[in-house]
Amino acid sequence: MPWHLDLLDVTTPGLAYICLGGFIMMFSVISLLLKEKLYINEVVLGTAFGILMGPLVANIFDPRSWGAASNMITLEVMRVVLAIGLFAIGIELPKSYLARHINGLLVLVIPTMAFGWPVVAGVMNVIFPHLDFISCLVIAACLTPTDPVICASIVGGKYAMEHVPEELRNIVAAESAANDGLAYPFLSISIYLTVEVSRGVAFGKWFAVGWLYQVIMVGTVIGAILGLGFSRLIQYTHNQGYVDRQSYVAQYLAFAIFTTGVIRTIGSDDLLGAFAAGSAMSWDGHFQKQVNGEVFSSVIDFILNCACFIYIGAWIPFHSFNSPDLFISPWQLVVLAIVILCLRRIPFVLLLHFWVPEIPTWREALFCGHFDGRRGDLRINFGPDPAP
Numbered sequence: 343m344p345w346h347l348d349l350l351d352v353t354t355p356g357l358a359y360i361c362l363g364g365f366i367m368m369f370s371v372i373s374l375l376l377k378e379k380l381y382i383n384e385v386v387l388g389t390a391f392g393i394l395m396g397p398l399v400a401n402i403f404d405p406r407s408w409g410a411a412s413n414m415i416t417l418e419v420m421r422v423v424l425a426i427g428l429f430a431i432g433i434e435l436p437k438s439y440l441a442r443h444i445n446g447l448l449v450l451v452i453p454t455m456a457f458g459w460p461v462v463a464g465v466m467n468v469i470f471p472h473l474d475f476i477s478c479l480v481i482a483a484c485l486t487p488t489d490p491v492i493c494a495s496i497v498g499g500k501y502a503m504e505h506v507p508e509e510l511r512n513i514v515a516a517e518s519a520a521n522d523g524l525a526y527p528f529l530s531i532s533i534y535l536t537v538e539v540s541r542g543v544a545f546g547k548w549f550a551v552g553w554l555y556q557v558i559m560v561g562t563v564i565g566a567i568l569g570l571g572f573s574r575l576i577q578y579t580h581n582q583g584y585v586d587r588q589s590y591v592a593q594y595l596a597f598a599i600f601t602t603g604v605i606r607t608i609g610s611d612d613l614l615g616a617f618a619a620g621s622a623m624s625w626d627g628h629f630q631k632q633v634n635g636e637v638f639s640s641v642i643d644f645i646l647n648c649a650c651f652i653y654i655g656a657w658i659p660f661h662s663f664n665s666p667d668l669f670i671s672p673w674q675l676v677v678l679a680i681v682i683l684c685l686r687r688i689p690f691v692l693l694l695h696f697w698v699p700e701i702p703t704w705r706e707a708l709f710c711g712h713f714d715g716r717r718g719d720l721r722i723n724f725g726p727d728p729a730p
Contacts, residue, residue: 354403361395361403366648388648392655405657416657421606422599423650424522425616429598430643431519432569432620435512437627446513446698450710451521453694458686459486459528465681472669476535483529485682487522506709513700514710523561523614527552556610564608565615568601569622577628590632595642597623687711 369376369384376382397404405412440447463482467475502511530552534544576593579585598616605615623629663672688711695707 388651389655392652396656425602428617429620479532487525509700519617561611561614565618566622569619573623
């Protein structure tokens with residue numbers, strides 16, 4: 343009886359593994375050339391590679407073909423990657439950093455977001471006249487925060503260590519983490535204004551639920567309590583000789599995911615909670631001391647970034663960029679992107695940097711303003727100010 347060998351088993355997961363593993367392998371063998379000579383990081387190339395592998399070009403990897411489940415998968419993948427990035431930023435900030443730099447951080451975060459948010463919404467309302475201003479506020483709130491995942495490319499690595507001042511690196515990292523969570527109130531008030539019958543009810547719910555419960559009482563406080571509690575526990579087990587060094591490194595993943603799950607379950611701002619938990623765990627410097635010199639967390643962060651942005655590149659709905667039914671055309675999106683890059687942060691950071699001790703010069707303010715969480719290939723070398 344004849345028999346056949348079915349040696350070719352093409353599946354979506356198999357293709358995804360090939361894309362992810364192959365990209366990381368090829369990037370790794372020339373990583374120093376790309377990062378230190380060409381100033382291109384894994385985020386930019388990962389997104390480009392995802393576009394090439396996605397339905398627009400090769401059509402090898404298409405997350406949108408997974409049906410209704412693709413939206414949930416996308417949401418949870420982004421949630422985990424963001425939470426781990428936020429937690430890692432909190433862990434890696436210097437000892438008691440927030441206590442010593444809270445004034446400058448709040449000035450840099452809240453006014454900048456509060457000014458940039460309505461400006462972007464106003465421009466959107468002009469470019470997309472079929473949208474009312476409240477709807478534009480909803481979309482602008484999603485564009486307001488910087489991206490903590492890509493922040494690692496700006497403030498970390500050999501080049502950043504040599505050419506970007508330490509105070510600037512720390513404040514940019516802390517800001518990117520804080521405003522990713524603090525953007526939630528801007529989104530929530532926009533949604534409340536959309537769905538509630540009166541502005542009074544909308545602002546009342548926004549203050550009680552959006553600020554007090556979801557951001558302050560639960561997002562920040564519960565995250566900090568979890569971080570401090572676990573920090574004390576792991577210090578005790580360390581003093582008793584019950585924990586090894588590798589277990590400390592594992593907390594980058596385990597505790598970030600745990601905190602995200604707890605705070606999300608009780609209906610609060612899980613991203614802000616992850617940052618608060620990371621900051622609390624490193625408050626006394628014990629955790630940082632134990633993981634100093636370990637590269638496992640950096641490796642995990644690199645792999646997650648690659649996977650995340652390859653996925654995003656393949657997922658981008660290019661077919662919707664020219665949609666007459668939705669009154670969307672490519673030129674509108676291009677204009678919006680330019681406006682966001684130029685007006686969302688730069689003018690306000692330049693105006694406010696006088697009240698931020700960590701940003702002493704206008705050139706550093708320009709760097710912070712230009713840094714919008716989506717550029718990982720900046721070449722900045724801060725020297726002394728030119729003589730007057």
